[in-house]
Amino acid sequence: MSRGAIISIRGLTKVFKMGDSEVHALAGVDLDIEEGSYVAIMGPSGSGKSTMLNILGCLDRPTDGTYHIGGKDVTHLDDDELSSVRGERIGFIFQSYNLIDQLTVIENIHVPLFYQGKDLVECWNHCEDLAKLVGLGQRLDHRPKQLSGGQQQRVAIARSLVNDPLMILGDEPTGNLDSKTGAEVLDLMDRLHGAGKTIVMVTHGDEVANRAQRVIHMKDGAIDREVVNRR
Amino acid sequence: MRATVPFRRIVELGIKSLLLHKMRSILTMLGIIFGVCSVIAMLAIGEGASYEAQQAIKQQGSANIIIRSVKPAEGGGSSGSSGSSSRGSATEYGITYKDAGRIQETLPGIRRVLAARIIRDEVRAGQVAFPCQIIGTHPIYQDINNLEIVRGRFLGTIDETYMNNVGVITASLAERLFPSTDPLTQQVKVGADYYQVIGIVRERGIEQKRTQSGGGNEGQPLDSNLYIPLSTARSRFGETLIRRSAGSFQAERVQLHQLTVQMDDPDLVESAADQINAIMVKFHEKKDYEMIVPLLLLKQAEEAKRRSNIVLGSIAAISLIVGGIGIMNIMLATVTERTREIGIRRALGARKRDIVTQFLVETVVLSVGGGLIGVVLGIILPFVVTALYGMKAIITWWSPLLAFGISALVGVVFGLYPASRAAELSPIEALRRD
Numbered sequence: 001m002s003r004g005a006i007i008s009i010r011g012l013t014k015v016f017k018m019g020d021s022e023v024h025a026l027a028g029v030d031l032d033i034e035e036g037s038y039v040a041i042m043g044p045s046g047s048g049k050s051t052m053l054n055i056l057g058c059l060d061r062p063t064d065g066t067y068h069i070g071g072k073d074v075t076h077l078d079d080d081e082l083s084s085v086r087g088e089r090i091g092f093i094f095q096s097y098n099l100i101d102q103l104t105v106i107e108n109i110h111v112p113l114f115y116q117g118k119d120l121v122e123c124w125n126h127c128e129d130l131a132k133l134v135g136l137g138q139r140l141d142h143r144p145k146q147l148s149g150g151q152q153q154r155v156a157i158a159r160s161l162v163n164d165p166l167m168i169l170g171d172e173p174t175g176n177l178d179s180k181t182g183a184e185v186l187d188l189m190d191r192l193h194g195a196g197k198t199i200v201m202v203t204h205g206d207e208v209a210n211r212a213q214r215v216i217h218m219k220d221g222a223i224d225r226e227v228v229n230r231r
Numbered sequence: 232m233r234a235t236v237p238f239r240r241i242v243e244l245g246i247k248s249l250l251l252h253k254m255r256s257i258l259t260m261l262g263i264i265f266g267v268c269s270v271i272a273m274l275a276i277g278e279g280a281s282y283e284a285q286q287a288i289k290q291q292g293s294a295n296i297i298i299r300s301v302k303p304a305e306g307g308g309s310s311g312s313s314g315s316s317s318r319g320s321a322t323e324y325g326i327t328y329k330d331a332g333r334i335q336e337t338l339p340g341i342r343r344v345l346a347a348r349i350i351r352d353e354v355r356a357g358q359v360a361f362p363c364q365i366i367g368t369h370p371i372y373q374d375i376n377n378l379e380i381v382r383g384r385f386l387g388t389i390d391e392t393y394m395n396n397v398g399v400i401t402a403s404l405a406e407r408l409f410p411s412t413d414p415l416t417q418q419v420k421v422g423a424d425y426y427q428v429i430g431i432v433r434e435r436g437i438e439q440k441r442t443q444s445g446g447g448n449e450g451q452p453l454d455s456n457l458y459i460p461l462s463t464a465r466s467r468f469g470e471t472l473i474r475r476s477a478g479s480f481q482a483e484r485v486q487l488h489q490l491t492v493q494m495d496d497p498d499l500v501e502s503a504a505d506q507i508n509a510i511m512v513k514f515h516e517k518k519d520y521e522m523i524v525p526l527l528l529l530k531q532a533e534e535a536k537r538r539s540n541i542v543l544g545s546i547a548a549i550s551l552i553v554g555g556i557g558i559m560n561i562m563l564a565t566v567t568e569r570t571r572e573i574g575i576r577r578a579l580g581a582r583k584r585d586i587v588t589q590f591l592v593e594t595v596v597l598s599v600g601g602g603l604i605g606v607v608l609g610i611i612l613p614f615v616v617t618a619l620y621g622m623k624a625i626i627t628w629w630s631p632l633l634a635f636g637i638s639a640l641v642g643v644v645f646g647l648y649p650a651s652r653a654a655e656l657s658p659i660e661a662l663r664r665d
Contacts, residue, residue: 059578059658080582087580098575098662102251115580117236159579 006166006198007033007056012065014051014221025051026062027221033167033200038193040209041202043218050171052218053202057090057169058082070166087115091160095172097152099144105131105155106140112163123162130158134188150181157188161197168192170201174208186211236585245592259561260601262554263638267605268612270547270634271626275613277543279623281536288532290377291525293497294342296504298490300325302483303517323484324519331490333510340499341492345375348464349488350472354400354457355420356408363404363455365421367464373432375491383415383430390429391460396467398426399458402433407455419457424467426459500526548637554601555641558594562649566590573653574661583654590653594646595639602638606631 014026025048033039043049054060055067058074061082066075074085091112092098099108109127110120120127131137134154136147144152153173160168170189174182190211193199201208209215215227249256291297302324328346335344348367353360372378373385381402390397398419405414405428418425434454459467472483492507494500504524511520566573573586610631613624 054659057578059662080584083577083580083582086578092578094662098571098578100572100575102248111576112579114240115236115576115582115585117240119240163580 004034005032006035006070007031007200008066008068010066012055012067013063014048014055014060015063024221026055028065029221029223031216031223033198035166035198036193036196037214038189038199038212039201039214039216040212041200041216041218042204042209043224044204047218048221049202049218051221053169053171056167056200057092058085083115087112088163089166091163091165091168093153093156093160093168093170093173095175097144097149097156097176099152099155099159101144104141104143105136105147108144108155109159109162111159116163127158127162130161131155133161134158148181149177150184153177153181153185154188157185157192161192167198167200170199170203172203172205173201174203174205179207182207238588241585241588242592242596244589245596249593249596255561256597259558260597260604262557263551263598263601263641264554264605264608266547266551266554266641267602267634267638268609269550270544270637271606271609271630272612272616272624273543273547274540274630275609275624275626276616276622277536277539278625278627279613279617281532281539282625283623284532284536285529288525288529291523291528292375292377292491292493293526293529294494294500295375295525296492296494296500296507297523297525298326298330298492298507298511299521299523300485300488301519301521303519322482324517325485326487326490326520327514328486330511330514331487333514334490334492334507337510338492338503338506340495340503342495343371343375343493345369345371345491345493346461346487347372347489347491348461348468348485350464350468352421354404354408354455356417359408361404361407361455363457365457365459365464365468367459367461367468369461372458375493376434378432378434381431381433383428385430385432386458386460391462394463394466395460396424396426396463397429397459399430399432400428401454401456402431404455404457405431421457422467426457432458497526500524547634551634551637551641554638555598555645558597558642559645559649562590562594562646563652565593566649566653569653570656570661570664573656574658574664577656577658578662586654587650590650591643591646594650595642598638598642598646599635602635602642605638606635609634 009029009031012026012029012031013024016023016025027048029048029052041049041052051060055062058069058077059082062075066073068074069085069089072085074082077085086092100111103111106124106127107120109130110118110123113123113127114120128137128140131140134157136142136151136154136158139147139151144155147155153176156173168189173189174185177185186208189199189201199212201212203209210229213229215229217224217226302322331344331346335341345368347369350365350367351362352365354363354365355361366372368386369391370386370388373380378385383399385399386397389395400408400414400419408414408419409417414428414431416428418427420426434456470484470486472485492503494503501524504522504527508522511522576586610626613626616622617624
């Protein structure tokens with residue numbers, strides 16, 4: 001494990017059993033991600049990037065290898081412990097926003113803290129600050145259905161920040177947005193990166209990859225090559 | 232490790248999501264509401280019915296054995312043809328004075344024996360005539376049969392000794408015969424004899440259905456009785472009674488129509504009933520009597536009540552289960568509908584048990600809410616039934632608790648499966664669902 005690495009992966013494999021045959025979605029991946037870096041993971045479908053995202057997000061467990069996040073070995077945690085890691089250390093941004101329809105903007109932002117046992121009342125100011133940060137300070141009581149796609153994704157970004165995570169994990173966050181609002185969302189991500197957040201994005205869009213410091217290309221369950229952008 | 236979600240918060244979450252679908256929640260609750268309501272109402276009505284039956288039987292006295300004369304089935308036919316047992320033109324049957332004596336002498340533990348002759352005839356007062364039962368009996372009749380004195384007095388020992396022409400009438404008969412005068416100053420006439428009215432009584436029980444032997448008291452109110460001393464009845468009416476039926480005369484010789492044997496202790500009743508039967512069988516070739524043991528009837532009534540409680544209870548339990556299945560059905564649909572929400576919550580840190588609790592709370596709120604409404608309706612409904620149909624209903628203290636407890640249990644049992652299905656969803660799968 002290199003120093004300053006917030007994510008450290010060694011020899012990661014993931015095997016899915018499909019009837020009699022086995023599919024090696026990940027075939028021995030080593031990866032370190034430094035704190036404060038902006039990483040894009042790219043690759044064609046079937047390259048293993050979705051599996052990578054699931055394991056990075058502690059939504060799935062590897063078949064073999066080790067995974068440390070913030071110095072904590074999360075490879076062999078049980079389901080409840082993985083839930084805690086997700087809730088406390090990871091901020092998710094999804095392609096389809098994944099807001100809860102019946103909750104308001106501020107309630108959606110608050111959800112990760114809800115599962116840490118914190119009342120909305122006691123962290124109202126924190127949640128409201130994040131809503132303001134993403135430009136939705138005037139829409140705290142709106143429901144997701146009343147918002148545009150870009151606005152919904154900005155709520156999701158605010159939600160991903162609410163637990164002050166070690167890493168923000170994005171899954172094609174601009175995939176459902178037109179290029180203009182997509183660019184606005186990416187501008188927001190740049191600002192977060194500028195404020196020192198660690199961001200990992202899975203994407204196949206170049207406009208996302210162009211903003212990242214490191215672009216990791218995956219192929220057949222392994223890292224094919226890595227490009228470091230200089231700006 | 233970390234703070235968990237306060238249970239209260241999860242409950243709020245469940246209630247909130249139920250309120251989002253008010254119509255659906257109410258419809259889902261209906262099954263439980265009707266189930267709980269019917270458990271309570273059915274048990275209350277069953278309890279009331281058996282209470283009434285038991286009261287009626289208790290009225291006859293749990294220490295009593297009642298023997299009644301019954302015209303034997305063969306022998307004197309209904310057409311009045313001379314039967315084989317006819318002596319002269321009269322059919323002779325029933326309990327005799329000797330039977331009464333034998334029972335009193337042989338059986339231990341008898342407190343007292345009450346004999347009665349029951350004659351059906353018209354009772355007249357001036358222009359008014361009314362078909363009645365004329366009951367010749369002893370003064371203790373009042374005590375054994377629990378008669379309530381409304382006015383005046385019951386028959387006394389002196390009336391019996393001197394064969395006084397006195398009579399006590401029931402309150403309803405008094406109203407019919409003497410609508411405008413004071414009955415206690417009047418006389419009633421039966422056949423050729425006059426009887427001074429000395430008292431008015433009321434039977435405390437409800438109607439006694441088989442008051443007379445042989446049946447045939449249609450159209451005659453059961454509580455129109457004239458009580459006279461047994462000795463008087465014997466001397467005025469003799470033992471041969473002439474009954475007119477279908478244009479022909481039919482004579483019957485019956486010494487006693489009814490014998491009430493009161494035991495010292497209800498525990499003695501069963502064995503005494505057997506012994507009385509043995510005595511009667513010995514001296515009666517034909518079965519010209521019947522024996523009624525209120526205590527045994529009471530036991531039968533209790534058994535019947537137990538059985539009807541089981542039947543009613545199972546019907547109600549089935550409706551509760553149906554209600555539970557309704558809840559489960561809706562919750563399964565809800566879980567499917569909210570798969571994505573479950574995935575989001577799991578991704579954002581919810582543990583399996585948080586999801587289980589959230590959905591379980593919803594079912595329990597539905598079933599407990601439905602249960603509470605059902606309890607209220609179930610307590611009101613018996614009163615409505617009582618008001619509309621005059622059926623007595625008794626709500627036992629345990630039936631609302633039972634019904635409510637079952638409904639809460641139904642919520643947990645039928646909620647557990649949908650809730651665990653929700654929690655077992657893989658977050659990856661759940662997030663992918665649309």
